[in-house]
Amino acid sequence: MIVDTVLVKVASRCNLDCGYCYVYNMGDDGWRRQPKRLAVDTIAALGRSLRELASDQDAAFSVVLHGGEPLLLGPERLTLLCATLRSELPLGCTLAIQTNGVLLDDAVIEICIEHDVSISISLDGPKEVHDRARPDLRGRGTYSRVAAALDRLRVTPERHRLLTGVLAVIDPVADPIATYEALKATRAPSIDFLHRDGNHDLLPAGKGARDTVEYGDWLVRLLDHYLDDRNPTPIRLFDEMLKLLLAEAETGITSPATVGRLLIIETDGTVQKNDTLKSAHRDADRFAAPASVFEGRLSTFMRSAAFSEHEASQQPTAPACLACPYLGPCGGGMPAHRWAAENAYDNPSIYCADQQLLIRHMRARIGAWRAAA
Amino acid sequence: MSLQHPSSQAAPEEQPRLAAPVSLDQRTLDRLMAEVRNGATTEAGRYNRMHNRHNRS
Numbered sequence: 307m308i309v310d311t312v313l314v315k316v317a318s319r320c321n322l323d324c325g326y327c328y329v330y331n332m333g334d335d336g337w338r339r340q341p342k343r344l345a346v347d348t349i350a351a352l353g354r355s356l357r358e359l360a361s362d363q364d365a366a367f368s369v370v371l372h373g374g375e376p377l378l379l380g381p382e383r384l385t386l387l388c389a390t391l392r393s394e395l396p397l398g399c400t401l402a403i404q405t406n407g408v409l410l411d412d413a414v415i416e417i418c419i420e421h422d423v424s425i426s427i428s429l430d431g432p433k434e435v436h437d438r439a440r441p442d443l444r445g446r447g448t449y450s451r452v453a454a455a456l457d458r459l460r461v462t463p464e465r466h467r468l469l470t471g472v473l474a475v476i477d478p479v480a481d482p483i484a485t486y487e488a489l490k491a492t493r494a495p496s497i498d499f500l501h502r503d504g505n506h507d508l509l510p511a512g513k514g515a516r517d518t519v520e521y522g523d524w525l526v527r528l529l530d531h532y533l534d535d536r537n538p539t540p541i542r543l544f545d546e547m548l549k550l551l552l553a554e555a556e557t558g559i560t561s562p563a564t565v566g567r568l569l570i571i572e573t574d575g576t577v578q579k580n581d582t583l584k585s586a587h588r589d590a591d592r593f594a595a596p597a598s599v600f601e602g603r604l605s606t607f608m609r610s611a612a613f614s615e616h617e618a619s620q621q622p623t624a625p626a627c628l629a630c631p632y633l634g635p636c637g638g639g640m641p642a643h644r645w646a647a648e649n650a651y652d653n654p655s656i657y658c659a660d661q662q663l664l665i666r667h668m669r670a671r672i673g674a675w676r677a678a679a
Numbered sequence: 680m681s682l683q684h685p686s687s688q689a690a691p692e693e694q695p696r697l698a699a700p701v702s703l704d705q706r707t708l709d710r711l712m713a714e715v716r717n718g719a720t721t722e723a724g725r726y727n728r729m730h731n732r733h734n735r736s
Contacts, residue, residue, distance in 0.1 A: 538707050545711055552708070552715045675708045 366398030522660030
């Protein structure tokens with residue numbers, strides 16, 4: 307089992323108050339029990355522990371600095387963290403940061419240049435869409451501050467090279483094409499879209515019922531625009547699924563490819579499950595006896611029954627999923643979106659109907675493309 | 680036992696009607712097919728299951 311991504315929660319608090327946030331606004335309050343930011347001794351233990359992991363698995367991985375808002379770590383401790391990781395990790399490991407951009411000033415950018423830390427910024431679309439969804443703690447829109455951060459990243463090629471992408475949460479009320487064009491205008495090399503979190507007991511905003519397709523319709527409209535765009539910016543959500551469908555069309559099978567794993571480390575240095583499970587119910591992302599960077603080896607914990615059980619729980623289990631012709635590219639959706647208090651994760655995703663609509667449309671577009679070739 | 684979810688039943692493979700003629704200049708599909716032929720695909724379904732809230736493509 308190879309870890310390809312380590313997500314480190316370097317700060318447990320945030321300077322924004324996004325209504326859809328799975329960390330703060332969906333019932334879990336585990337963040338209150340976490341240190342506000344990585345302590346100096348945790349940084350040292352983290353570096354040591356990740357060095358051991360890279361050695362044990364003999365493979366590099368990406369380390370993503372995440373939160374909360376990771377830049378609440380502050381420039382001094384961010385420098386210490388990056389220097390520690392660069393000193394401990396093999397050359398093949400990459401460092402990245404996922405930030406809301408509000409605190410991304412020149413000093414932070416210089417730290418990222420010095421330690422080769424790539425930057426992805428959360429931006430939901432045009433000003434009115436972004437400000438509606440992503441206010442600060444005083445209720446003020448943050449678009450202008452994020453746009454200024456993006457400007458700072460475009461000042462020189464050296465800075466622009468750090469920008470790996472923008473990440474948007476879908477607003478199904480917004481126009482998908484205007485949203486894409488606004489994100490494309492940032493000149494980020496990649497765009498990603500997230501579905502809003504929810505579950506069978508609490509549907510996300512904009513989704514009327516489990517069998518309605520507001521998000522599917524939104525994505526289909528965007529897909530058509532994207533595929534017809536003569537100067538597109540790659541959309542990861544689409545590309546990952548399209549590649550599986552193209553492989554299927556080419557070879558008759560969806561690709562087995564490389565199996566990699568995600569490891570999440572909390573601000574106190576403990577290992578947690580996929581953090582988005584927080585949106586399902588309180589403490590859903592916590593192991594009963596979590597490993598810690600302060601003791602033992604991460605690779606040992608990853609061979610434990612608890613970790614294996616967590617890994618298995620990520621796989622779809624609902625009979626409808628196991629019999630579904632779309633399971634390959636769909637994957638059954640995020641576990642958090644399968645949750646119901648009645649029967650836990652043994653359900654299709656709340657976005658099942660949306661996914662089916664999107665995959666059917668992708669197949670139709672691929673079929674037309676192959677016929678024209 | 681999973682919750683009843685009619686839309687998630689194995690559906691017949693229907694082809695939706697395309698709203699407009701498809702452009703022949705499909706550079707995105709060309710690019711992605713080249714990546715597929717170079718072996719650049721991920722584990723089936725992993726992206727949708729393990730979406731981990733960052734963009735480092």
